[in-house]
Amino acid sequence: MARSRRQELGGRVSKSLRLDVVRAQWRRLPRRVRGAALPTTVIVLAFLYPYYNESLPDIPVFGSFPSVDTAVTMTIFIMMAIGLNIVVGYAGLLDLGYVAFYAVGAYTAAWFASPHFGESATAHVGSVGVNPNAAGFHVSIWLVVLVAGILTAFIGVLIGLPTLRLRGDYLAIVTLGFGEIMPQIARNGDNLFSTGFNLTNGAQGINPIDPPGFGETLNRWLGLPSDYLTAANGLRLFYWTALVLLLFTVFCSVRLRDSRLGRAWIAIREDETAAAAMGVPLMRTKTWAYAAGAFFGGIAGAYYASFKGAVFPDDFFFNISIFILCMVILGGLGNIWGVIVGGGFLAYLNQEGLGNIGAEINQTFGTNIDVPLYQFGIFGAILVLVMLFKPEGLIPSARRKAEFEEGVTEEYLYDVRGAPE
């Protein structure tokens, strides 16, 4: 092939010839290797990001590339978006209270890795970066992240069991209710039911939360950082760890989607009645979607709490649920790559982008508009525009696109009328 092309081209410049050879060589590589090339490149570039982000040129209007600090937040929010995508994108259950899972994860970190319960109990399990005699629970963040995931998944099941037999829009409202109740518990939890029990420390929030790390022993033996807070490149460590968690999330999400469970989710999303007729157990499958989505929300929440070193009840209001939903919808419901792009972009806009754009607008037009103040108006507009003009999202999954174009059946098995009395 390459030879014949070269003969046809005859006396062309050598550069194009060499490119041709490279392309031919590339085609000769096994399919597996070719398929892995793009993700590998992206992952390597992402891991090296802290080394070159300073030297990247400014983008017009958007300003400079996001800082490493912002990149950590972006990564964590992408994780949450992927978690929500399991519920909304795969299983087609609209969850308007995803922030509740984020809150549970964050508060789990706050309970098990801070001096909060210092007055009543003290326990250290592999804690790093804190005085060994410090009061309160101090559990290694790695363990806390796992526990938070499991606890949140459990809460997801608890919320799901009574509510999942409801129809789509009623379910949305119920989840919204839970999403509103959770932060109120957080805000008023400093004196729960007037018993004097301080669960959440109210509006002041809980801080400081321990940083992640590997402890002195591993530091001495393997050179791993003992804790991220005092390490010289702490921010980069936070970023890399977040990336590892994100990779884990993406891996699980992809594997889940292709599993029998994942196919059952998609079957339910497309036609609940048909899926039930084919023997998919509706409640169980939906509950698992909730648990899986909640699990990643919990992990992300716990890690984010450790990164920020504090939790406040005001971090968990309704708008955050919509913010994460907006990420999923902008990227493309059900498509994990779309969700990653959408989540990264919106989290960036929220952290830095809107501020930069606002500064640019104000400078150009001599106005004085506080653009970040209107962030949720902008996200609302994104929701409306995407739904009206490109409901399958910017990077749609082929299957979802077909559903939006051809429509799916609108009858639900558990209709209000048909609900068991």
Place this chain on the structure above:
Amino acid sequence: MVTQARRLPFPTLAGRSAVQLIMPTFAALLVLLLFVWLGVNLIKTPAEFYRLFLIGLTNGAIYGLVALGYSLVYGILELINFAHGDVFMLGGMLVATMVSSFGLAGDSGLFLWSMILLMLVIVMAFCAAINTTIELVAYRRLRHAPRLAPLITAIGMSFILQNIALVWKGARPTSVDSILPRGEVFTIGGVAYTWDKLIVLLFTVPVLIVLVLLVQRTRQGKAMRATAQDRDASAMMGINVNRTISFTFFIAGALAGAAGLLYALYITNVRYDEGFRLGLIAFTAAVVGGIGNLPGAVLGGLLIAMIESFNNGLGWATPGSDWTQSIIFAILIIILVFRPEGLLGERTPEGG
């Protein structure tokens, strides 16, 4: 591949029959506790109870008006119009603007009343126009999309309207000049019933009567009920479905406008995110009464407002205003889980 899903390796859930047994018992227990709580409080502090009852009655009228909007729209489109609360809030803001620009503070007598009526007409038209526009722009295109699509645009519209208000009036509450007379109408047991509370009821009741007559007696109302029951069949019967839906949104918006006027004049301040909060409460009211059921929406509004007011004010074993929001949402969840068709029983889309 899906045929094999029967053998998914998960533990099975408990049988539904046990759930069916527990649920009514649990619900009955909750209602019983509610009555015990109310009864004890009534005996301990009767005057306070009565005062809170009057506040609840007044707020309930406003919630009922907003809840009717949710109910109407849900009845015809099966869509939770999240933006409805924000339409109501924009109406309140327009009233705030009109009261200050007409310079009504300190006025009284016939002039004041005619101005209030004029404002009522303007604000109803304003909110009706917004609501109809929203339907036209954001919902009509999605009539045949998956169910979640219009719900998501509704949330988006809600945020857009909130931010319009934010641009218009800023983040701080906009205060409205107090123009309603606040003298007492009569006093029972040391508690005065004031004119402003009565006026809210005096405005609400005729609006409700007109609405019920409209839905049950007019041709347009018949068309609404038909469209709610079966959109395709009513189209075949020669009903202009699109126009009927537009008209429903128009009516719902007008009701939100009336509620906005009463709210602004009675509470005397409006904030950009107030509509969303109150919208959720009103939606809960609509669900409690039975969504799509018009008398149910009013009943639900009254109930929710009573619970809110009693919870904010009563002394004995009361969670207090910190928990009001949670209680209302807990009621919403309990109703949806245990009795999704609402208190007023059978689910009839329009007219009840």
